Amino acid sequence: MYVAAPLLLSAFMFSCGVYGVLARRHGVMLLMAVELLITSANLNLIVFSQLLKNSLGNIIALFIIAVTAAEVGIGIAIVMLLYRQRSTVAVDELHLMKW
Amino acid sequence: MRIDYAALAPELVITGAACLVLLVDLAVRGRTRVISGYIALVGSLLAIVLLIPKMFDAPTSTLNGLFVLDHFAVVMKIIFLAVAAYVIWIAIPPMRGHRYEGEFVFLLLCSVLGTLLMPSSRDLLMLFVSLELVSAPAFVIAGLRKVNPLSNEAALKFFIFGVLSAGIFVYGISLIYGATGTTSLAAIAASPAARAAHPPAILFTGIVFIVAAFGFKVSAVPFHFWAPDTYEGAPTPLAAFLSVASKAAGFVGLLLILYIGFPALAKFWGPFLGVIAILTMTVGNVVALRQRQFVRLLAYSSIAHAGYMLIPIAVIGSKAGVGSGSSNATLIRSLVIYLAIYSIMQLGAFAVAIGVSKQYPTLLVRDLSGLGRRAPLPALALAAFLIALGGIPPFGGWFAKFALFTAAIDAGTSLGLVLAIAMVVNSVISLFYYLGVVRVMYLGETPEAQDEGAVSFPRTIAAATALAFIGVVFVGIYPEPFARFADAARLVLHV
Numbered sequence: 001m002y003v004a005a006p007l008l009l010s011a012f013m014f015s016c017g018v019y020g021v022l023a024r025r026h027g028v029m030l031l032m033a034v035e036l037l038i039t040s041a042n043l044n045l046i047v048f049s050q051l052l053k054n055s056l057g058n059i060i061a062l063f064i065i066a067v068t069a070a071e072v073g074i075g076i077a078i079v080m081l082l083y084r085q086r087s088t089v090a091v092d093e094l095h096l097m098k099w
Numbered sequence: 100m101r102i103d104y105a106a107l108a109p110e111l112v113i114t115g116a117a118c119l120v121l122l123v124d125l126a127v128r129g130r131t132r133v134i135s136g137y138i139a140l141v142g143s144l145l146a147i148v149l150l151i152p153k154m155f156d157a158p159t160s161t162l163n164g165l166f167v168l169d170h171f172a173v174v175m176k177i178i179f180l181a182v183a184a185y186v187i188w189i190a191i192p193p194m195r196g197h198r199y200e201g202e203f204v205f206l207l208l209c210s211v212l213g214t215l216l217m218p219s220s221r222d223l224l225m226l227f228v229s230l231e232l233v234s235a236p237a238f239v240i241a242g243l244r245k246v247n248p249l250s251n252e253a254a255l256k257f258f259i260f261g262v263l264s265a266g267i268f269v270y271g272i273s274l275i276y277g278a279t280g281t282t283s284l285a286a287i288a289a290s291p292a293a294r295a296a297h298p299p300a301i302l303f304t305g306i307v308f309i310v311a312a313f314g315f316k317v318s319a320v321p322f323h324f325w326a327p328d329t330y331e332g333a334p335t336p337l338a339a340f341l342s343v344a345s346k347a348a349g350f351v352g353l354l355l356i357l358y359i360g361f362p363a364l365a366k367f368w369g370p371f372l373g374v375i376a377i378l379t380m381t382v383g384n385v386v387a388l389r390q391r392q393f394v395r396l397l398a399y400s401s402i403a404h405a406g407y408m409l410i411p412i413a414v415i416g417s418k419a420g421v422g423s424g425s426s427n428a429t430l431i432r433s434l435v436i437y438l439a440i441y442s443i444m445q446l447g448a449f450a451v452a453i454g455v456s457k458q459y460p461t462l463l464v465r466d467l468s469g470l471g472r473r474a475p476l477p478a479l480a481l482a483a484f485l486i487a488l489g490g491i492p493p494f495g496g497w498f499a500k501f502a503l504f505t506a507a508i509d510a511g512t513s514l515g516l517v518l519a520i521a522m523v524v525n526s527v528i529s530l531f532y533y534l535g536v537v538r539v540m541y542l543g544e545t546p547e548a549q550d551e552g553a554v555s556f557p558r559t560i561a562a563a564t565a566l567a568f569i570g571v572v573f574v575g576i577y578p579e580p581f582a583r584f585a586d587a588a589r590l591v592l593h594v
Contacts, residue, residue, distance in 0.1 A: 014270055021263050030259065037266030044273035052280045057273075060224050060282065064269050067231045071262055074238050078254050085248055094252045097328045
């Protein structure tokens with residue numbers, strides 16, 4: 001099986017996710033970047049699972065999907081609260097606390 | 100598969116207490132909602148009682164080896180539960196009458212459950228689940244003061260860094276799984292990829308990612324940016340919990356993965372952690388020097404202490420693997436001693452901060468001026484905690500630093516020597532800000548606008564402060580029983 005292509009794709013997705021989380025502007029975009037980050041790891045796990053002929057990777061991916069769903073749910077709640085308080089989801093305007 | 104419920108008893112008790120809190124909080128109204136705090140308190144103490152006999156039992160494992168109860172796990176769980184009980188206790192006055200009083204207790208118990216699972220985990224998947232169980236409820240608690248913009252900002256920053264670290268962690272897991280074909284730590288250590296003369300690069304990348312993910316959890320530099328903002332904006336009891344229990348869970352996870360999973364690659368991750376340790380303690384202490392807000396000061400001081408606590412893990416790495424038993428056991432013991440004593444000092448300081456915050460919600464260091472006259476006993480206790488954190492005898496902190504220092508020197512490697520010296524230099528720097536706060540308390544003038552009246556402490560907080568004060572004095576003068584307790588913490592590699 002040719003694995004280099006999916007692994008490169010997942011590395012690219014991971015980089016996009018990290019960039020999206022760190023260069024954050026918009027609350028919802030940030031959550032999407034988080035999803036991208038986790039999905040890249042899941043893609044990796046599934047590819048390796050196929051490569052190694054070992055179902056463990058698929059099982060881990062399922063666990064990760066469940067945990068991430070819970071986590072992003074919390075994230076949406078926090079962003080909603082932000083919107084109610086400030087009528088904006090611009091995350092880069094959060095600087096009440098510095099140093 | 101047979102499940103050993105006796106080994107899981109503390110986790111089951113905490114789960115039961117959490118469910119009970121959720122139900123009871125639905126049923127009661129008004130002032131009686133405080134009962135949820137007491138249920139959690141009783142639950143954690145009961146779990147400690149259930150754990151004590153396990154100190155004398157042989158290590159067991161259940162759930163197909165995913166869950167191991169050795170003496171290291173028992174000792175760490177007792178520490179986590181004691182911290183949880185203390186945090187719930189000091190959270191009762193500030194959370195009383197709060198709209199989300201019951202939710203706070205429930206979420207805190209969920210987080211405690213995660214810390215309990217951490218020292219028993221022997222599998223990367225289990226470690227991931229327990230790490231998320233520690234963090235995810237804490238994101239919610241950080242934002243619990245919904246009308247306060249600071250709290251919201253704290254929650255969002257904590258969430259961003261938390262999920263980023265989770266993402267990096269799962270990516271690291273996927274790489275390690277790809278290289279070794281397994282996620283069980285013992286099987287990883289035995290796998291051909293990890294034992295090869297030239298391990299694949301993918302394995303090194305995986306280790307770097309996992310260290311980075313735990314770096315967020317223990318707030319090690321350069322992954323520490325969330326910590327001061329989150330501690331300042333979140334409810335102060337949560338800050339106390341994060342700076343002690345959640346951080347300790349991070350250290351435990353890091354130790355388990357590196358020490359059990361990758362002993363053969365210690366030459367790689369030992370110096371790597373050593374560099375992070377030196378950076379962490381230096382940045383934490385230097386930035387703490389210019390803090391004007393007390394909780395932020397404690398946050399940076401906790402970052403500096405994270406640097407000290409990385410030392411034993413880094414030195415275990417430099418001492419060529421698991422084989423050389425006694426020096427590694429000394430290093431693990433020194434980490435346990437440091438975590439336990441640091442918990443007492445840090446929680447005591449937070450208890451006083453919670454007491455003062457009723458009158459001075461902003462909690463600037465300036466607000467503490469004249470505390471020596473206005474609340475003599477809490478001020479005395481806070482001075483003791485700060486001096487202990489600085490590591491001056493006769494208060495507890497010196498023994499923790501001493502144990503860490505001797506363990507690092509005894510390991511007999513140049514890395515251990517360098518790190519021990521860095522710790523001593525940093526302890527001297529840290530005295531400037533710890534003693535600065537003590538000076539403000541006793542010699543600082545109260546601003547003219549404020550009255551000179553006594554600062555009133557809720558009775559619960561005063562009792563909790565007194566308990567931590569007794570602890571810190573007792574450990575400082577007579578550390579023997581404490582050292583024995585830590586001696587019992589033997590990490591078993593194979594059950």
